[in-house]
Amino acid sequence: MKLLPNNLLGFIEMLPKVWRDTMLSYANIMTVQHINKFIETRLSDNAIIYPFNPMKSLHVISSISDIRVIILGQDPYHGKDQAHGFAFSVLENCKKPPSLKNICKELSLEYPSVEFIRLSNLSCWANQGVLLLNSILTVEEGKPLSHKKIGWENITDSIIKIVSEDNSPKVFMLWGSYAQSKNSLIKSSQRDHLILKANHPSPLSASRGPLPFIGCNHFKIANEWLINHRKKPVIWQI
Numbered sequence: 001m002k003l004l005p006n007n008l009l010g011f012i013e014m015l016p017k018v019w020r021d022t023m024l025s026y027a028n029i030m031t032v033q034h035i036n037k038f039i040e041t042r043l044s045d046n047a048i049i050y051p052f053n054p055m056k057s058l059h060v061i062s063s064i065s066d067i068r069v070i071i072l073g074q075d076p077y078h079g080k081d082q083a084h085g086f087a088f089s090v091l092e093n094c095k096k097p098p099s100l101k102n103i104c105k106e107l108s109l110e111y112p113s114v115e116f117i118r119l120s121n122l123s124c125w126a127n128q129g130v131l132l133l134n135s136i137l138t139v140e141e142g143k144p145l146s147h148k149k150i151g152w153e154n155i156t157d158s159i160i161k162i163v164s165e166d167n168s169p170k171v172f173m174l175w176g177s178y179a180q181s182k183n184s185l186i187k188s189s190q191r192d193h194l195i196l197k198a199n200h201p202s203p204l205s206a207s208r209g210p211l212p213f214i215g216c217n218h219f220k221i222a223n224e225w226l227i228n229h230r231k232k233p234v235i236w237q238i
Contacts, residue, residue, distance in 0.1 A: 001052035016062040031151040054137035056085020065168040068129040072179040075136035086132040089122035102201040169229040171222040176200025
């Protein structure tokens with residue numbers, strides 16, 4: 001579903017307190033207002049913007065301490081009705097994008113006895129404390145990165161910072177150079193977090209060096225690390 005006029009600020013107001021306070025903080029409020037004005041102008045020009053609720057990944061997690069894993073994406077899928085507010089995820093009735101296909105391929109390699117072919121809607125991960133956060137939260141149909149540098153990066157950078165500053169152990173999965181550029185925001189030297197890096201799961205890079213995504217074993221590594229830190233592992237299958 002597409003974003004509708006006058007909805008963005010309403011979705012922000014409905015966020016759990018920790019995220020609402022971050023977005024409406026003194027440091028971010030003017031950026032949020034600029035983003036809202038930009039989006040309302042584009043909608044008035046008949047642009048189709050996805051997803052319907054750009055903050056969905058934050059709506060389902062009410063406390064930073066509930067987060068176990070953070071997977072960072074760049075911007076939402078730009079195809080018709082693909083994006084629904086979670087990085088790398090699409091609804092069940094959508095054709096699976098190539099990057100998501102490779103995520104399922106990697107999961108099948110790590111857990112060969114488990115079926116992942118039906119996995120497309122990753123809200124089942126979000127409900128277990130996996131923050132599937134895009135750096136840019138909106139996109140126009142058929143125009144990848146169309147909302148780059150309108151201010152979303154500043155907002156999501158501040159979210160990454162406050163998540164990393166929390167004492168509860170977390171796993172950060174940084175796939176591709178863009179996600180890895182956020183490494184400096186993660187206070188891993190001060191907190192007990194695990195940072196996992198690999199190429200982006202896109203077919204263009206998933207099997208290439210120096211850090212191929214296919215064969216990275218991130219999902220198993222993350223669960224083993226969580227167990228060792230007295231946290232529940234993530235059930236990756238549906």
